[in-house]
Amino acid sequence: MTDRNPFPDAITQADVFSGLGEKEVSCIFGLGRRNFYGPGAVLFREGDPAVTCYLVLAGRLKLTKLHEEGKELLLRYISAGQLAAAIALFAGKNYPVTAQVVDRAEIISWDHETMMKLLMAHPRLAVNMLRAVIDRMEELQSRHLELHAERAEQRIARAILRIMNQSGRKTDEGILIDFRLSRRDLADYTGTTLYTVSRTLSSWEKQGWIASGRERIVVIDPHALMLFAERD
Amino acid sequence: MTDRNPFPDAITQADVFSGLGEKEVSCIFGLGRRNFYGPGAVLFREGDPAVTCYLVLAGRLKLTKLHEEGKELLLRYISAGQLAAAIALFAGKNYPVTAQVVDRAEIISWDHETMMKLLMAHPRLAVNMLRAVIDRMEELQSRHLELHAERAEQRIARAILRIMNQSGRKTDEGILIDFRLSRRDLADYTGTTLYTVSRTLSSWEKQGWIASGRERIVVIDPHALMLFAERD
DNA sequence: TCTCTTATTTGCGCGAGCGCAAAGACAGCG
DNA sequence: CGCTGTCTTTGCGCTCGCGCAAATAAGAGA
Numbered sequence: 001m002t003d004r005n006p007f008p009d010a011i012t013q014a015d016v017f018s019g020l021g022e023k024e025v026s027c028i029f030g031l032g033r034r035n036f037y038g039p040g041a042v043l044f045r046e047g048d049p050a051v052t053c054y055l056v057l058a059g060r061l062k063l064t065k066l067h068e069e070g071k072e073l074l075l076r077y078i079s080a081g082q083l084a085a086a087i088a089l090f091a092g093k094n095y096p097v098t099a100q101v102v103d104r105a106e107i108i109s110w111d112h113e114t115m116m117k118l119l120m121a122h123p124r125l126a127v128n129m130l131r132a133v134i135d136r137m138e139e140l141q142s143r144h145l146e147l148h149a150e151r152a153e154q155r156i157a158r159a160i161l162r163i164m165n166q167s168g169r170k171t172d173e174g175i176l177i178d179f180r181l182s183r184r185d186l187a188d189y190t191g192t193t194l195y196t197v198s199r200t201l202s203s204w205e206k207q208g209w210i211a212s213g214r215e216r217i218v219v220i221d222p223h224a225l226m227l228f229a230e231r232d
Numbered sequence: 233m234t235d236r237n238p239f240p241d242a243i244t245q246a247d248v249f250s251g252l253g254e255k256e257v258s259c260i261f262g263l264g265r266r267n268f269y270g271p272g273a274v275l276f277r278e279g280d281p282a283v284t285c286y287l288v289l290a291g292r293l294k295l296t297k298l299h300e301e302g303k304e305l306l307l308r309y310i311s312a313g314q315l316a317a318a319i320a321l322f323a324g325k326n327y328p329v330t331a332q333v334v335d336r337a338e339i340i341s342w343d344h345e346t347m348m349k350l351l352m353a354h355p356r357l358a359v360n361m362l363r364a365v366i367d368r369m370e371e372l373q374s375r376h377l378e379l380h381a382e383r384a385e386q387r388i389a390r391a392i393l394r395i396m397n398q399s400g401r402k403t404d405e406g407i408l409i410d411f412r413l414s415r416r417d418l419a420d421y422t423g424t425t426l427y428t429v430s431r432t433l434s435s436w437e438k439q440g441w442i443a444s445g446r447e448r449i450v451v452i453d454p455h456a457l458m459l460f461a462e463r464d
Numbered sequence: 465t466c467t468c469t470t471a472t473t474t475g476c477g478c479g480a481g482c483g484c485a486a487a488g489a490c491a492g493c494g
Numbered sequence: 495c496g497c498t499g500t501c502t503t504t505g506c507g508c509t510c511g512c513g514c515a516a517a518t519a520a521g522a523g524a
Contacts, residue, residue, distance in 0.1 A: 065373060065374075065377050067377050067380075067381040067382075068381070071381050073376065073377045073380050073381070075373060075376070086362070086366055087366055087370070089359070089362065089363070089366075090363055090366070096370045096373060096374075097373070116359070119355060119358070119359055119362075120355045120356070120359065121355075122355075123351060123352045123353075123354075123355040123358055124352070126351070126355055126358035126359055126362060127321070127348070127351055127352065127358055129362055130318070130321070130351075130358060130361055130362050130365065131321075131322055133362065133365045133366055133369060134318055134319055134321075134322070134365055136369065137365060137368065137369050137372070138319070138328045140369070140372055140373065140376065141297060141307060141328060141329070141372065142297075142328075143376070144305065144307075144372065144375070144376050144379065145297050145299050145305045147376065147379050147380065147423070148299075148305050148379065148423035149299040149300070149303050149305070151510075151511090152510080152511065182470095182471070182472090183471075183472065183473095184471080191379070191380035192511080192512085193511075193512060193513070194471090194472085194513095195472095195473090195474090195511080195512070195513070195514095196510095196511060196512075198471095198472060198473060198474085199473080199474080199511090201472095202472095202473070202474085213520080214470090214471055214472075214519080214520055214521070215471075215521095383480075383481090384480080384481065414500095414501070414502090415501075415502065415503095416501080424481080424482090425481080425482060425483070426483095426501090426502085427481085427482070427483070427484095427502095427503090427504085428480095428481060428482075430501095430502060430503060430504085431481090431503080431504075433502095434502095434503070434504085445490085446489080446490055446491075446500090446501060446502075447501075
């Protein structure tokens with residue numbers, strides 16, 4: 001993120017750009033708008049007309065879907081190199097989710113017409129996006145199955161392992177999950193409640209599998225969690 | 233489906249082909265293989281290497297995902313004009329679901345390399361597929377939210393309404409759901425059990441909202457079901 | 465350092481709906 | 495027309511985990 005290297009390799013080589021030439025990528029980037037957002041900022045809200053697609057350059061978003069007063073579902077986190085709101089390609093749609101910044105984030109965005117022209121000009125880009133969406137579809141299908149078939153504690157275990165794999169940072173204590181993650185977030189992500197998550201984490205902490213503080217989790221024994229998630 | 237009109241308008245004008253010329257469509261069709269399948273036939277099984285994409289010309293498929301002995305989730309039905317297994321575009325993947333024929337079905341299929349070439353040659357096709365996948369993603373997200381936030385009976389109401397809208401046929405009794413749909417299927421679709429579905433349908437039958445028999449449901453009062461699904 | 469706010473823990477009771485079991489209904493087939 | 499397998503119904507008990515309430519802990523800001 002220095003001035004000399006405005007688009008780090010990690011981004012220009014993001015999955016959505018694989019197979020595209022350097023020139024094509026910089027042309028695509030040139031048509032987008034870059035912005036910074038602080039923690040808690042809302043990129044778009046569920047129900048708003050979908051007019052803009054986003055690519056996260058740095059930081060992290062969370063996508064949520066609302067249901068009545070207070071109840072919400074945390075659908076997924078979007079981290080650097082990933083797209084959000086592919087839906088905005090298609091005119092006349094509304095965002096089906098709300099996107100909120102977790103950490104401070106840098107984001108590039110394209111409006112609907114621009115992105116559609118880019119897709120028609122670069123079939124490879126369309127195919128890459130198709131792949132990204134299909135991958136997410138698969139993940140969501142798996143979580144849907146878990147929600148249907150597994151007990152609350154197992155879903156919590158899987159959620160922690162999934163988030164750990166995506167965003168874990170190794171420390172001498174164990175694998176630290178590197179952003180604010182409250183009991184409430186985990187509950188919204190796993191389809192349980194704050195209370196159940198808290199009770200479960202407490203019991204794992206007593207067993208020495210994890211260490212946890214306020215909005216902070218360190219996984220000490222991932223293997224134990226895996227076994228727990230897999231067992232009948 | 234006469235000899236003179238091997239691909240009826242309903243199919244050649246399917247959403248995935250919108251915006252493509254007649255010549256392009258017939259070229260795409262020419263590269264596929266057509267087949268008939270009987271009820272219960274399995275097109276592909278979860279975990280098999282994904283090598284072929286399918287488009288349903290007539291009939292109906294169901295996509296399911298397995299979890300342990302006997303437990304399964306019914307992800308969605310695929311009816312005429314819809315694609316299945318877009319995942320097969322990408323080498324080295326496995327089918328994440330099982331596809332089974334419900335009624336007798338006619339299906340056209342393309343292997344992985346062919347479809348990938350078609351996508352690169354016809355960006356419009358790629359964009360249409362992207363749209364189809366995104367639409368399904370949205371539907372799955374909504375169902376995921378329901379599974380998380382609503383009680384079993386409300387989810388069953390929504391499921392019946394959704395299936396009714398997709399496949400209802402008007403009769404003098406009410407709106408008939410036009411294919412074999414067992415209590416077990418509904419349970420797998422809504423994430424409940426056969427028992428809960430049976431109890432719920434019985435109670436609605438007593439209220440006169442529906443009529444039901446073995447693997448058969450007629451919706452008499454859709455409005456009552458809607459109100460029931462929406463209420464807190 | 466003190467205060468205020470927000471996150472977390474834990475006890476307790478309750479209700480939705482799961483799941484077994486057994487009986488009843490219906491379709492298909494010879 | 496009766497047999498057989500499958501689908502459906504319904505009673506009953508039990509468990510998971512929700513959800514309130516109240517206490518406690520941990521940051522954030524002045």
